[in-house]
Amino acid sequence: MSAHYFEERPQSASRPGTVDLVLPDLHLRLETDRGVFSPEKIDLGTRILLESVPRPPQEGDLLDLGCGYGPIALTMASRAPEARVWAVDVNRRSLELTGRNAQAARLYKVSPVHVDEMPPEPRFSAIWSNPAIRIGKPALHAMLTRWLDRLTDDGVAYLVVQKHLGSDSLQRWLGEQGWQATRHTSRAAYRILKVTR
Template sequence: MHVAHYFEESPQAASRPGMVNLVLPDLHLRLETDRGVFSPDRVDSGTRVLLETVPPPPGEGDLLDLGCGYGPIALTMASRAPGATVWAVDVNRRSVELCKRNAESAGLDKVRSLHPDEVPDDVRFQAIWSNPAIRIGKTALHEMLTRWLDRLAPGGSAYLVVQKHLGSDSLQRWLGEQGRPTSRLASRAAYRILKVDAR
């Protein structure tokens, strides 16, 4: 039997469109969702912790939402940094399409929603925000993070939200062992926010 995962490129789950509200102190977005994507029924708690605790993104340059889903992180970045270009990437094609539509509905025309392989190789990111897909497995997670953290611009930082019981402390340790300066920015509820600086 095939078990559907939100990190598959083409979700097998039948479409069932829905809407969720993202309400933060500084913005309110209505987001279109669907089955077969990450957390379709509500904005995930980890995503909310990330968006409520990270410092404002750089006001210009290129920013990355790694694993964008239907776009709550990318759209928040774009709202807070209207002069920046936000690259929203996800392997899930349904997520990419939803994020694109949600950005258009919100009038955020500097969000570029793409499959990871469609991002030009020469783009360097001033900041990366991510609720990474921990459940893809440690090897795939490490490969994904290495690929994108290597593209942080000098002075740039990545902010990752990870559940404590899904290995936030071991991930922080591994990042440090890779020569990436990593600190714990915040710890709230069952989540930790890790800040990874460009090396």
């Protein structure tokens, strides 16, 4: 993992690579690069999220918050081909990779968008995220508040967080903010938190 994956323009020199995303219902080869999250392999937390959450809603707007090179966004798009999937990140290298990976997979309803360029209108019936815990609690809380507030009334967010990186305290904080936050899955020291209004 690069220490700078949450920078807008990574300083690390490009070193393109590929990883395989293999799930029971999906097999994709994805372009990666230095300066993005988990460029050497699909992150274990991301894999647990994708293996354990229910299928996303089949229409409407879906959000991958912190898309990296796109494994979550492309899985959402594959499982909900009529929905629009917004792939949001601060890292422009990540957004370029997500766009190329979506085109290569012919998943044309994936829209990679910088966090500051996201249109204000869409509200999300599902948010899936492996959030950037390492940005620190104040920034993490601000990010989650910003995007969870855009859930539809019946929308559901699934967040994967390592136990030793604060999943239980994050669950408590979400509850204190008025969200219903429950543990959907616990596996290999990761928690999948289900968040609803």
